[in-house]
Amino acid sequence: MALEALLSTRAQRFFMVTILLQGFVVLAMVATVFAFVEEDVDLTLPQYKTVPCYLALFILAEIFELLMAFDALRLRNVIQLMGILGFHLGLIVFAAIQIHETRAALVRPKPQNASQGSGPGSLWEKVLPYLIVSPCILGASWLALVFWIRELYFEFGWAIFHVVGANPAMKTMYQFYQIMICLLKFDFFCFIGVTTQLLIVVLQTNSAEFGVTIAAIPVVLFLLVGAGIAVQREIKWLMSISLVMMLAAESYFIFKLVRFYExxxxxxxxxxxxxxxxxxxxxxxxxxxxxxxxxxxxxxFDKGLQSSKTHGQSYRPVATKLTKLDLFGADDDTEGGTQMQYSDGAQLQPRISIE
Incomplete structure (x- = not known):
């Protein structure tokens, strides 16, 4: 029996290498922009705080994506891999938006010197190439990730079968559980992203809104962690509280949207x-x-899935070869008394599972 270990296959290794390489390049571009701006302007001024926030968010995003990628491989979770593709698309959009945001911060309507304008010799002209490289690298790496995730999709085809068996109803319930856990992880990043921007760029420490934002952090973290524990261990009272708190958090996001434009x-x-x-x-x-x-x-809840959720898809070696397969049900009582064994046989093709 041949055993498959974590990061032992070509698709897994190149998937992680793609995540790492694009992360290094993008962070190098963002850090270069930060260094150029820091040399030329006072970053403590409100109009320039978007640049350190840009750096902080990309550091957070790249670390988060790396951890999510490793976690998806460890759990053999195709749904989380698809989520990473969506997250990566979001990074492309964010990097493109930052070109506009950085220009708004660096280019003054009535520049007092050449550095504050957008022409030759300006700070904006110096940082623009590095700002453009980031979405380009992210776009190219997204295409590579699509290819490697397609390979991993077929490689992990039996993962959910090993957890819940062949029952279609159990499989569907487990897939919704996986989606829930994946959504909670991305909820965490989005909330931290919004909070980071508000605390670094916008809010004054002596304002009431700053206090409300700080107070919201432990509440939302409790919500996300509590929901994860509740759905895994099927704790009904905790799940009920989490669902109610989600509705309250939705009203908080609506309030913030109104504040952006009023x-x-x-x-x-x-x-x-x-x-x-x-x-x-x-x-x-x-x-x-x-x-x-x-x-x-x-x-x-209470439909027989709790054990699969609790002991789930931690990365255990999975058999990829079956040998001397007895197609006719031979056993010890067959002529010659030979017991059929699994060894040195033809490799089975992976079975596709829609996860």
């Missing part, structure tokens, strides 16, 4: 309004999807 506060969000709007809408939609899937998972 006349009394829109000026303070000027340099980051586009990015904040995209992040907040995405967080709202993801949390709404989490609520809907959470209701479905709640309906599946």
């Amino acid at each position: 006349p009394s506060s829109r000026e303070q969000y000027q340099t980051t309004r586009t990015t904040l709007t995209v992040f907040t809408i995405l967080a709202f939609l993801l949390l709404f999807a989490t609520f809907a899937v959470g209701l479905r998972c709640f309906a599946d």
Whole structure:
């Protein structure tokens, strides 16, 4: 019996290498932009804070994507791999938006010197090539990830079968559980992304809104962790509280969207309004999807899936070859008394599973 170990296959290794390489290149480009801007302007001024926030968010995003990729391979979770593709597309959009946001921060309507304009010799002209490289690298790496995830899809085809067996109903319930856990992980990143931008770029430490934002952090973290524990261990009272808190969090995101555009506060969000709007809408939609899937998972409680959820898909070696397969049901009582064994036979083709 041949055993398959974590990162032992070509698709797994190249998938992780792609994530690592694009992360290094993109972070190098973002750090270069930060260094150029830091040399030329005072980053403590409100209009320039979008640049350190840009760096902080990309560091967070690349670390998060790397951890999610390794976790998806460890769990052989195709659904999470698909989520990474969507997340990577989001990074491409974010990198493209940052070109506009950085220009809004660096180029003054009435520049007092050449550095504040957009012409030759300006700071904007210096950093523009590095800003353009980031979405290009992310786009090229996305295409590579599509190829490697396709390979992993076939490689992990039997993973869910090993967890819940061949029962279609159990398989469907387990897939919704996987989707729920995956959504909670991306909810965490979106919330941290919105909060980071608000605390670094926009809000003053002495404002009431700053206090509300700080207070929301432990509440939302408790919500996400509590929902994950509740859906895994099928704790009904904790799941009920989590679902109610999700609706409350949705109202918080609506409140923030209104604040971005209402006349009394829109000026303070000027340099980051586009990015904040995209992040907040995405967080709202993801949390709404989490609520809907959470209701479905709640309906599946006490139907025999808890053991599979708890002991689930930790990366155990999986047999990839069966040898001397007895197609005719031979046993010890057949002529010659030979017992059929699994050894040195033809490799089975992977079975496709829609996960």
